[in-house]
Amino acid sequence: MSALPQLDTPFAPPRAAVPTHVGQGVTPLPLPPRAPTAPNPWRRFWQGRYAALLMATLSIAGVLLFWQLATAYKLDAYIRFNNIPTPAQVLEKVVEVNQSPKFVTNIGISVRRILLGFAVATVLGVGLGVLIGRYRAARWLVLPAMEVFRPIPAIAWVPMSIMLWPDNEVSIVFITFLGAFFPILLNTVHGVEAIDPVLLRAARTLGAGEASLMRHVILPGALPHIFTGLAVGMGVAWVSLIAAEMISGQFGIGYFTWEAYSLISYAEIALGMITIGVLGLLCSGGIRLLAKMAMPWKAYSTGGR
Amino acid sequence: MDMATATRGRVDVRDLQIRFNVKGQEVEAVRSANIQVRPGEFVSLIGPSGCGKSTLLNAVAGFLKPDGGQVLLDGQPIDGPGSDRGVVFQQYSLFPWMTVRANVEFGLRMQGQSANDRAAKARTLLGLAGLLSFENHYPDQLSGGMKQRVGIVRALATSPQVLLMDEPFGALDSQTRVVMQEILTNMWQRLRISVLFITHDIEEAIFLSDRIYVMTARPGRIKAELTVPLPRPRTPEMTNAPEFTAMVREIKGLIREESIAAMGGELSEGGLAGLCTEVGPQGVKELV
Numbered sequence: 001m002s003a004l005p006q007l008d009t010p011f012a013p014p015r016a017a018v019p020t021h022v023g024q025g026v027t028p029l030p031l032p033p034r035a036p037t038a039p040n041p042w043r044r045f046w047q048g049r050y051a052a053l054l055m056a057t058l059s060i061a062g063v064l065l066f067w068q069l070a071t072a073y074k075l076d077a078y079i080r081f082n083n084i085p086t087p088a089q090v091l092e093k094v095v096e097v098n099q100s101p102k103f104v105t106n107i108g109i110s111v112r113r114i115l116l117g118f119a120v121a122t123v124l125g126v127g128l129g130v131l132i133g134r135y136r137a138a139r140w141l142v143l144p145a146m147e148v149f150r151p152i153p154a155i156a157w158v159p160m161s162i163m164l165w166p167d168n169e170v171s172i173v174f175i176t177f178l179g180a181f182f183p184i185l186l187n188t189v190h191g192v193e194a195i196d197p198v199l200l201r202a203a204r205t206l207g208a209g210e211a212s213l214m215r216h217v218i219l220p221g222a223l224p225h226i227f228t229g230l231a232v233g234m235g236v237a238w239v240s241l242i243a244a245e246m247i248s249g250q251f252g253i254g255y256f257t258w259e260a261y262s263l264i265s266y267a268e269i270a271l272g273m274i275t276i277g278v279l280g281l282l283c284s285g286g287i288r289l290l291a292k293m294a295m296p297w298k299a300y301s302t303g304g305r
Numbered sequence: 306m307d308m309a310t311a312t313r314g315r316v317d318v319r320d321l322q323i324r325f326n327v328k329g330q331e332v333e334a335v336r337s338a339n340i341q342v343r344p345g346e347f348v349s350l351i352g353p354s355g356c357g358k359s360t361l362l363n364a365v366a367g368f369l370k371p372d373g374g375q376v377l378l379d380g381q382p383i384d385g386p387g388s389d390r391g392v393v394f395q396q397y398s399l400f401p402w403m404t405v406r407a408n409v410e411f412g413l414r415m416q417g418q419s420a421n422d423r424a425a426k427a428r429t430l431l432g433l434a435g436l437l438s439f440e441n442h443y444p445d446q447l448s449g450g451m452k453q454r455v456g457i458v459r460a461l462a463t464s465p466q467v468l469l470m471d472e473p474f475g476a477l478d479s480q481t482r483v484v485m486q487e488i489l490t491n492m493w494q495r496l497r498i499s500v501l502f503i504t505h506d507i508e509e510a511i512f513l514s515d516r517i518y519v520m521t522a523r524p525g526r527i528k529a530e531l532t533v534p535l536p537r538p539r540t541p542e543m544t545n546a547p548e549f550t551a552m553v554r555e556i557k558g559l560i561r562e563e564s565i566a567a568m569g570g571e572l573s574e575g576g577l578a579g580l581c582t583e584v585g586p587q588g589v590k591e592l593v
Contacts, residue, residue, distance in 0.1 A: 198394050205460070221400075297445065301401065
């Protein structure tokens with residue numbers, strides 16, 4: 001004890017300490033007078049949201065302009081625009097295809113396939129994901145089997161799927177399901193694992209049993225990751241659906257696009273592509289909207305988003 | 306709400322042993338610790354970091370099974386976590402997806418109470434903690450001190466017999482800490498609940514407690530038991546009282562011996578003294 005004299009000084013409570021401030025007693029240097037700043041309208045415009053809107057319009061207009069010019073002058077510089085339809089031709093096509101119900105039916109069939117496959121993938125992916133993330137036994141039992149199938153792209157399943165399922169429609173929905181399933185599953189597992197264990201402890205001290213823990217802590221806790229999985233899964237589902245429709249389909253917007261190619265109807269190819277793009281955009285927008293409604297607390301969290 | 310109601314909430318830790326398996330090596334975290342919290346009493350557990358004080362609290366909370374000895378609540382052995390023991394954690398453990406009020410109501414909801422009863426009780430307690438106007442906020446909208454107040458209120462909502470607090474103010478800045486300590490003593494005085502409070506802050510332990518246990522370095526044992534001589538209600542001015550400063554000195558001495566022991570066998574007291582004078586703070590920091 002006595003070997004430590006410098007530590008043995010009587011303890012003084014911190015409140016009694018004399019407050020010292022950095023820079024105390026220093027005379028501040030006079031600042032140079034600032035030039036009167038005129039309100040710069042240009043600068044203010046750049047900080048407003050109209051600037052972003054204007055740039056977005058310019059960006060899209062640029063693409064359209066390039067398309068128009070390249071097709072009008074039949075640009076042929078390694079990439080060839082000889083047979084590519086002009087924007088005006090595509091616009092005409094929109095009116096034309098809507099005169100018969102075929103086009104809308106194709107869209108409807110694709111959307112139905114997506115929704116079915118995606119819904120099954122969500123239920124199974126989230127369900128299995130929660131089990132795998134929460135219970136070691138489920139993880140050991142199910143995950144190895146999943147890891148076998150995961151590296152196989154959904155499109156590679158097309159021939160097998162046709163053999164496997166009784167009719168073509170189910171096999172396409174199955175491909176769509178496969179595309180969405182793995183991103184949803186893996187993100188859910190990750191979401192459950194990422195839950196702060198102190199929240200589980202807190203819930204248990206408050207009397208939560210396993211079922212309440214699932215419903216009130218694990219599921220909402222994993223929700224941000226689950227929605228990441230849904231967004232990614234939706235994208236892969238569309239990729240898989242279009243490929244499956246092109247290869248094996250009857251009906252569907254992917255089939256429409258591929259058929260247009262077979263029938264040398266170039267404007268319909270472009271129309272099909274744009275339609276697929278718009279549908280994908282609407283679906284991911286829908287998921288973002290759902291996420292916002294399902295997780296109102298996220299609007300206040302610092303960091304994420 | 307008076308002394309007479311505090312007949313329950315007695316914690317007995319008898320000869321507690323807890324061992325961990327860390328990478329195949331057995332580590333003894335707590336060795337034959339004996340502590341007692343009497344009904345309505347505020348007891349602190351203080352010791353060097355890593356001494357097993359949180360481990361002991363986790364055993365009382367029911368997160369850990371003792372490897373030896375007994376943990377009793379009102380004479381009954383503890384078997385798993387339960388709402389008869391409210392726990393306040395060092396990290397903010399509020400559910401981010403629930404509003405403040407939903408967080409406080411959670412335990413009552415688990416008990417199957419009706420929405421009206423839950424809301425009434427939650428709002429009473431939130432009012433007591435000065436948080437009623439924040440009932441519909443999400444935890445991410447609150448400051449650290451507010452979050453921890455909600456954490457305390459949530460732990461109290463189920464009317465537990467004991468409140469277990471694991472360095473609850475450790476993450477707060479010192480000004481907020483002082484205010485929180487006063488809020489806690491006020492609430493404790495009204496509710497007359499037993500509290501087992503873990504801290505490494507000596508002043509905090511003395512200011513809050515009726516009794517203080519000092520733990521040794523790992524494996525944790527009880528090195529000393531001290532009764533705080535200060536009267537209730539406590540005021541911030543008491544921290545300048547001679548009894549207070551004397552007690553701080555006493556506990557400091559007790560803990561320093563243990564901290565040196567905890568830092569490793571090679572570090573003798575004489576060696577440490579030489580180190581401090583010759584190398585200075587940077588050298589010591591490296592060593593730690």
